[in-house]
Amino acid sequence: xxxxxxxxxxxxxxxxxxxxxxxxxxxxxxxxxxxxxxxxxxxxxxxxxxxxxxxxxxxxxxxxxxxxxxxxxxxxxxxxxxxxxxxxxxxxxxxxxx
Amino acid sequence: xxxxxxxxxxxxxxxxxxxxxxxxxxxxxxxxxxxxxxxxxxxxxxxxxxxxxxxxxxxxxxxxxxxxxxxxxxxxxxxxxxxxxxxxxxxxxxxxxxxxxxxxxxxxxxxxxxxxxxxxxxxxxxxxxxxxxxxxxxxxxxxxxxxxxxxxxxxxxxxxxxxxxxxxxxxxxxxxxxxxxxxxxxxxxxxxxxxxxxxxxxxxxxxxxxxxxxxxxxxxxxxxxxxxxxxxxxxxxxxxxxxxxxxxxxxxxxxxxxxxxxxxxxxxxxxxxxxxxxxxxxxxxxxxxxxxxxxxxxxxxxxxxxxxxxxxxxxxxxxxxxxxxxxxxxxxxxxxxxxxxxxxxxxxxxxxxxxxxxxxxxxxxxxxxxx
Numbered sequence: 326x327x328x329x330x331x332x333x334x335x336x337x338x339x340x341x342x343x344x345x346x347x348x349x350x351x352x353x354x355x356x357x358x359x360x361x362x363x364x365x366x367x368x369x370x371x372x373x374x375x376x377x378x379x380x381x382x383x384x385x386x387x388x389x390x391x392x393x394x395x396x397x398x399x400x401x402x403x404x405x406x407x408x409x410x411x412x413x414x415x416x417x418x419x420x421x422x423x
Numbered sequence: 424x425x426x427x428x429x430x431x432x433x434x435x436x437x438x439x440x441x442x443x444x445x446x447x448x449x450x451x452x453x454x455x456x457x458x459x460x461x462x463x464x465x466x467x468x469x470x471x472x473x474x475x476x477x478x479x480x481x482x483x484x485x486x487x488x489x490x491x492x493x494x495x496x497x498x499x500x501x502x503x504x505x506x507x508x509x510x511x512x513x514x515x516x517x518x519x520x521x522x523x524x525x526x527x528x529x530x531x532x533x534x535x536x537x538x539x540x541x542x543x544x545x546x547x548x549x550x551x552x553x554x555x556x557x558x559x560x561x562x563x564x565x566x567x568x569x570x571x572x573x574x575x576x577x578x579x580x581x582x583x584x585x586x587x588x589x590x591x592x593x594x595x596x597x598x599x600x601x602x603x604x605x606x607x608x609x610x611x612x613x614x615x616x617x618x619x620x621x622x623x624x625x626x627x628x629x630x631x632x633x634x635x636x637x638x639x640x641x642x643x644x645x646x647x648x649x650x651x652x653x654x655x656x657x658x659x660x661x662x663x664x665x666x667x668x669x670x671x672x673x674x675x676x677x678x679x680x681x682x683x684x685x686x687x688x689x690x691x692x693x694x695x696x697x698x699x700x701x702x703x704x705x706x707x708x709x710x711x712x713x714x715x716x717x718x719x720x721x722x723x724x725x726x727x728x729x730x731x732x733x734x735x736x737x738x739x740x741x742x743x744x745x746x747x748x749x750x751x752x753x754x755x756x757x758x759x760x761x762x763x764x765x766x767x768x769x770x771x772x773x774x775x776x777x778x779x780x781x782x783x784x785x786x787x788x789x790x791x792x793x794x
Contacts, residue, residue: 332482333458334459338499376502376505377503382483384481384482384483
């Protein structure tokens with residue numbers, strides 16, 4: 326079970342409170358987590374990554390275990406703590422005013 | 424019982440304002456989609472409870488929301504706006520080629536007859552159409568690819584397709600306008616397009632009367648006389664009497680002819696409204712006074728409408744999609760400001776009162792007249 330924390334705007338859009346919990350089949354990578362997230366919450370498609378290229382949107386960041394994973398390979402294994410649900414995978418809107 | 428529903432898009436959410444036919448007391452609902460930019464909300468003329476909203480964010484991109492109950496509840500629909508084929512380049516601000524990149528939907532124009540058909544004008548400029556209630560979108564790429572696209576350049580707000588007019592007398596005829604490319608017309612339901620900018624003069628481009636490159640801010644028509652078009656250009660208020668083939672200036676006695684919105688009275692095809700602002704470098708009204716100007720002669724002769732509007736220390740703007748008219752017997756007029764006010768007149772502009780005063784900056788105002 327993977328725990329995902331969404332920013333407030335996307336929690337509203339997905340109609341969720343608190344963390345999202347996902348089951349991921351196979352290796353737990355960022356791509357697998359995002360695929361499962363979008364499958365469970367189709368309204369989030371396009372809000373985190375481009376629908377065609379699957380590239381991360383510029384103002385979206387991905388953190389876990391106090392590390393910025395935004396520029397890591399989407400197919401690299403996530404830390405065991407994320408894969409086991411001990412630590413959440415954090416989706417962050419880049420810090421900015423407005 | 425007749426009434427009106429005013430659909431307000433703001434920098435931080437959407438608001439739905441409703442009243443009965445007297446337009447004296449208003450119910451305000453919202454914010455819907457709080458914190459998101461709502462560039463535009465529009466209702467289907469064929470099914471008034473069908474609304475479409477453009478919801479966007481610099482962080483999380485574009486969403487399209489649809490309501491089937493007049494704005495009480497909403498559901499996200501399709502948000503994939505993929506350009507047809509290899510998008511190529513347009514001009515950047517410095518004249519260099521810049522790849523076509525989707526940014527947001529500026530304007531939604533529901534079909535006059537089919538609730539499931541809706542057009543979307545987007546930045547970078549292109550026209551999309553959905554025929555399944557906004558589930559999927561297809562580009563009408565004949566516009567972007569008709570030939571002049573590589574020479575189009577962005578206006579200050581981005582290279583946006585902001586105006587879509589559907590001719591009620593000819594379902595195959597569509598008008599579109601782009602900042603800063605100009606006006607375009609299709610006579611075959613959006614398959615092929617051509618520029619219609621003859622008569623426009625713009626000082627900010629190398630050739631002032633070029634075929635394209637004009638910063639058209641808004642075009643309006645009256646449904647009973649769709650071959651007559653009124654245009655607020657960057658500078659200049661213009662009129663065409665031949666479906667855009669030729670334009671002539673009707674700025675007349677306006678104190679400044681720079682502005683964004685333009686609208687036509689619901690029952691008087693020669694009564695036109697604009698909201699002049701100071702200049703291209705001063706995007707606020709002149710002399711601290713919010714004045715809507717009305718011409719009852721189809722242009723050239725304009726009168727200031729001020730009763731009930733702030734006449735001192737006012738420095739707001741009214742954006743291109745932020746003025747609308749209702750079609751009750753006594754035509755109502757609505758303007759939304761960058762200061763978050765929505766002013767309404769129930770007597771064609773003679774007298775005004777605020778419906779709301781303290782919304783986020785208003786991006787768009789549309790009105791539905793309800794039976």
